[in-house]
Amino acid sequence: MAKDNFIIRIGGDTAVGGVISTGDNFAAAAARIGFRTFTFRTYPSEIKGGHAWFQVRISNKPVYSLGDGCDILIAFDQHAYELHQGDLSQNGVLLYDSDLVQPSPNGNIIRYGIPFQKIARQELEFVRGTNVLILGVMAGLFGLPPASLKEMVKTRYKRRAELMEKNIQALDYGYEYTKTIQKEDKFWLGTADHVARLIMTGNDAITAGALHAGCRYFAGYPITPASDILETMASQLPRFGGVCLQAEDEMAALASVIGASYAGTKAMTATSGPGFSLMTELLGLASMAEIPLVIVNSQRSGPSTGMPTKLEQGDLFQALYGGHGDFPRIVLAPASVQNCFRVSVLAFGLAEKYQCPVILLSDQSLSHRTETIGHVDTDVFPVVDRLRPDGVDPETYLRYQYTDDGVSPMAIPGLDSHTYVAPGLEHDERGHPQLSPEVHERMTAKRFRKLDTARLEIDNEELCPRYGDDQADLGIIGWGATQGSIREAVDRALAAGLKVAAMHPRVLNPLPEERLREFVSSVKHVLVPEVNYQGQFAHHLAANLGVQAIRLNKIGGLPFTPGEIYNKIEEVLVHA
């Protein structure tokens, strides 16, 4: 039987190029006709040169992670072959440039060697067509109707007729070429469900969510892997009456976001670790002056410049504890591309309601990977606006009024006549500087009270879902983009008869304590897998809930595979 659920990996050097785009195009074409896709990409930090690879998992059923290893490896060069061939599954396919790659004998895989570059050069007289040629071969070999690919090529080159022509030729050549090949493998895309799906990256979904939530000011400074949020905002915001600013640095970006929000506009910035480090002084100001705003940190591998194009969940400490002094901030982490919508809208909702900075932790893999996603139900994303001093006498208006829930009405310049000065100094209810011990105590407590109030609305099933066995022995607690791999590992464990469940909170501060406590006390072991060295989330759980978890840490710039997590489950439950 043909297998229409498989993983293709493409590897090559960026000096030649086309690795990422070839994969992206194939994935997009498959998605267009109704397959579910899940992609992953990783590239060097140089603009040209260095090894990049791309992976797409294609299936007729929902996919939650990039999967384990790959079924089909397309090696542009020898280095790619050597690096990835060990990940090829049993009976997997190696498709390679027969002039550039010398595969060693291996009875477990099926090999198709084609002189791609030579064909492009000699037959097509179009060296830059190599990628499209390969695309054609892939379509022919694995059952992708070439029509959709042709559509894409046409759109892309619609203003350059000659190039379009040549690319179509290359595509056709590749497709026809496969008829000469004796197909030995069983990977073949059957008919998909033809349901319309969106193909989006995490950054796309975060941006869309923000726009939906009413964000109308964005300021940012370019940084991988957050730059495309800035770029999308730059092109989109003006269409909806908003403004986007490329700031001179990250401090200016956040400062201007503070200003815009003070002036009544929902506002956001997006950065990665280094930029976030520069923002922590202003983060404290936002919390002190109670300014609603959202900061996206698309984490990359640190410390310092680190591995700027690789993922890591290494900035949780910084999000939770960065900045001087004691001040509340809310920290969120979306668990998938689809979930990025919800969490992005939630970020604005919580920021506006609790008038404090909200940090949304994404990471390089989530920001840049694409997923096919189904219906986006806008109704379940409530849009929230801040409390204003309606009906309050401007003469007696207290901007920082002590209230039970910690939230006080916020006046907007130009709209409200309730003038006040937003202070970085400790202040009384009016906002006037006041350095007495009593006021500092009360104001600090008032500010933190907002987190207690917020906790009540996030400690629930929707924002802290549980998955798996009701009677689990092992409970996995994860955060952020690892959700899909954990879920698939849990599925595998359940199938193997292991009693496992997983919990995956979207809100990391304040923690959904009740649900977490209940979960922890219901299992024998707790496992916290995360992509960092210090076990930052496990540490957070230990400090706040006294949880002594088994830690599973991976660093190095690649996400967890389901298999890695499954192995740990087995180790804990079977071998221990």
Place this chain on the structure above:
Amino acid sequence: MAKDNFIIRIGGDTAVGGVISTGDNFAAAAARIGFRTFTFRTYPSEIKGGHAWFQVRISNKPVYSLGDGCDILIAFDQHAYELHQGDLSQNGVLLYDSDLVQPSPNGNIIRYGIPFQKIARQELEFVRGTNVLILGVMAGLFGLPPASLKEMVKTRYKRRAELMEKNIQALDYGYEYTKTIQKEDKFWLGTADHVARLIMTGNDAITAGALHAGCRYFAGYPITPASDILETMASQLPRFGGVCLQAEDEMAALASVIGASYAGTKAMTATSGPGFSLMTELLGLASMAEIPLVIVNSQRSGPSTGMPTKLEQGDLFQALYGGHGDFPRIVLAPASVQNCFRVSVLAFGLAEKYQCPVILLSDQSLSHRTETIGHVDTDVFPVVDRLRPDGVDPETYLRYQYTDDGVSPMAIPGLDSHTYVAPGLEHDERGHPQLSPEVHERMTAKRFRKLDTARLEIDNEELCPRYGDDQADLGIIGWGATQGSIREAVDRALAAGLKVAAMHPRVLNPLPEERLREFVSSVKHVLVPEVNYQGQFAHHLAANLGVQAIRLNKIGGLPFTPGEIYNKIEEVLVHA
């Protein structure tokens, strides 16, 4: 019997001035003749205007804290009287300006009302002499030989004969005036031991320690309460062949310290919370590139600008977790002015040995309070220098060589011919950019290994002293400047028959885990008192050692008194 162990508090408005200097002068004079003194000062964040107060505790025996309340209150104005009279001890003394203060009747205190300002204006025709007049009265009333005060006045005005004359007159007038007063209290300074002592602030001791350790480069940006470290370095470093730079901001300060250290010079910066927030990106670079350096953070009350002239232990989170990504840094906290020497020298020792940033957490109270300290034994402060590539072939030199202890030889430009590039990117042993998973894993582990090595040399009695009952039921774990108040509270508890002990580590990261674990497991309850809202150290202990401590938190800009800690001890051991 006369009591020569007492606490004087002086309060007034800075618009009039003299509150702090009057107290300082009295304290200094008392110290000169051999008394132990311990001062505390707190002032508004404005330059002129607002209430300031000063307190000095004077004793013939060692004093460890500012004590509880005060025995003598000198009220410059009605506000000062109202604010502080409640802290006056039974049979305490109120000395006040009889034209400006209306004390309410109170049989428990002794009152001396003197029209200070009127005397200065009418009798002395020298309004600015009010403070010296009061000093004279204090000397006469409480038994301070006026000779030492005269000496101070003379030195101060040695270039302005007329002013000197007038001040001496005011001093004499005040001293003589007391002969007309019927002394009713029992506070009287007897003869002191005449042992030579130093009067230093924490900042003085940190600076002296740094100079002793070999620090020859300092860069800083002014900020309360760290500015005087910059100022002392600016005047002193050039005398010893060093350089001090007032940088344009804190990022420039730390960046230049990184540069100076890279170039082979022991280097330091000093700041407070807001400045430290700005430094966290560069902190990561220093850790990544393995550059030895010391950052002093004299903590003030946050968040944001907060209460810039008040103390708080609110930046521990920031010191431990600030910055993006996983990277090692060492965090120290001196426990007293005397201890500032040791910890400052230690900071350089650890920085040089482990080639990483060392953060020294002081706070406003410790930085600015004076203590009389006895002999400074320079021999117990080992001076350490970094490992150099002596004997290593420059061709095969590996700057970031994997070693068992994590420490690799560091070449110095100009001195060594082992050229290399210090990288913020992840790198191989040479220092060359390398983004492979394996290298990132190994290099991260190598960097963190330095903390494990360092832990071995700090997990000892000297750097983590224990005090109190060997069989304690309650163990107090404190950090930083709270040591003195804890010690006096423990003494009081021991006297009351309560079984209490205290441990006070100077190194907060890496923690002296063995000693802490042993201590924790030897007691029934653990109490962690600290001057912040979130219980940052208690949180650190919970996350790392699983300690579930009782927390005692105080915020508001004032240090713990021994009584406050004692009350908590009692609450835990007696009433619970």
Place this chain on the structure above:
Amino acid sequence: MPDGAKVARAPGAEVISVKEYKSGDKPIWCPGCGDFGVLSATYKALAALQLQRHEVVVVSGIGCSSRTPYFLSTFGVHGVHGRSLPIATGIKLANPALTILVMGGDGDLMSIGTGHFTHAAARNIDLTCVMMDNQTYGLTKAQSSPTSFLGHKSKSTPYGVVAKPINPVLFALASGASYVARGYSARPNDLADIIAGGIRHPGFAFIHVQSPCAEFFNTYDYYDEHVESLPPDWDAHDLKAAVDLALTEEKRHLGVIYEEERTALSDAVRKFEPDTKQFDLTAYLQRFS
């Protein structure tokens, strides 16, 4: 925003008095501090333009001078050290109808805030930046500042300042400020005119105010001797002349040194997509299908 809008007053509306711009909170500056003069000039400028208090935002960083917002009855932000201009940028871009004043010290704007100054000027953000230059750090008690005299001895530079002092007027011109003027705190009436001019100017207005620190660096005598009005026929639209003056002046000239009409970013960005659409998620998502 059209110039006129800023000074429009509904016909028959009551006149807003100078007093109404005072917050009622007494300035905490030392007696004799130059900042008193700047504050009173600011009150006067606001009254002269009859601006609505709730349509004015005064933004500052940290420093003695940066305390100013608390003494006005308008909206205000007392931010962190050095970041007043980017905060003000965000306010202006979010609501261009507001009148923005940025007030701060030589340390705040020309030491830690140098980069923001240049970029706010280059973008020509429509606001008025009043720098109260006392050539020292007042609030942190008398360290040197980037405008301190060469050789100036202070606690942080006991052997004297070695760096070439920043010339604020030259620096503003080189950064692209479109209105550059100088005032003196001891001449609050003239200063009020200059500030009003800056507010009326549709772009980045920089006002360099010599404002002595009475407590730590009393320069009244020096300024009294060194200030001088611009020549009566001064052509404020000549950039080269303005730069030459800034380069060579031995006296500190008071008045409007340079003025230029240039599109302000706050206006430009509103014109990018003149037809504002309502955001509709379903429609927006089409691009991803």
Place this chain on the structure above:
Amino acid sequence: MPDGAKVARAPGAEVISVKEYKSGDKPIWCPGCGDFGVLSATYKALAALQLQRHEVVVVSGIGCSSRTPYFLSTFGVHGVHGRSLPIATGIKLANPALTILVMGGDGDLMSIGTGHFTHAAARNIDLTCVMMDNQTYGLTKAQSSPTSFLGHKSKSTPYGVVAKPINPVLFALASGASYVARGYSARPNDLADIIAGGIRHPGFAFIHVQSPCAEFFNTYDYYDEHVESLPPDWDAHDLKAAVDLALTEEKRHLGVIYEEERTALSDAVRKFEPDTKQFDLTAYLQRFS
């Protein structure tokens, strides 16, 4: 440090070849990138001055251009974005005998690093700052930079740049740079001379290099048309002339635009207390008794 020391070579010592300044690591730039030209000019300048490799430190921030240190066999620091100048300042102050080159991009030095640039120039730190200006952010893939042309459309400014582009030469002059020059990556020999001149200059030398980004913003044609040598009789010691040129130039002039002898901070600080004492804790503590 005396000028001569930098170029001294022991008599009879071997000549250091251009090749010896190469690290052996191949530059990772795209084919055609202007930075290749700047790098080769740098090798040549070092060889011309016969500097010892271990007495040279090349400091950079982050960006394509900031990768330069890895391609030299000297010492180097690849720091964080925007902070190369203060890192270099610390190195120079700690050891004034070292020769310091700061290499970076227009984003690194004139966006996030603007403030440090001004203050390093004002302090006249003795180093040579080579700005590889491609008028874009290369490494982050083609956003606008502070030197991008007015109206330039990029991914981050799809409706065109509105901010007035920073004029690097004018900005350097206004900041107090004591050597200001311009080169073009496509003329590496001339550039080598200019860099060597900057290294010889005892103070803050700024070299503005037009260095096109072949991948994202190919400006070779534009520069080929717009560059022009300075007039042969150009007086590089006239600040006013230099500023006027910078203000008005339609062509981009190549060569040394301005040069001035001024005490460098790195020298001045060494003279504060000429008689260096040994630190002795016991003696030092006397002041506290």
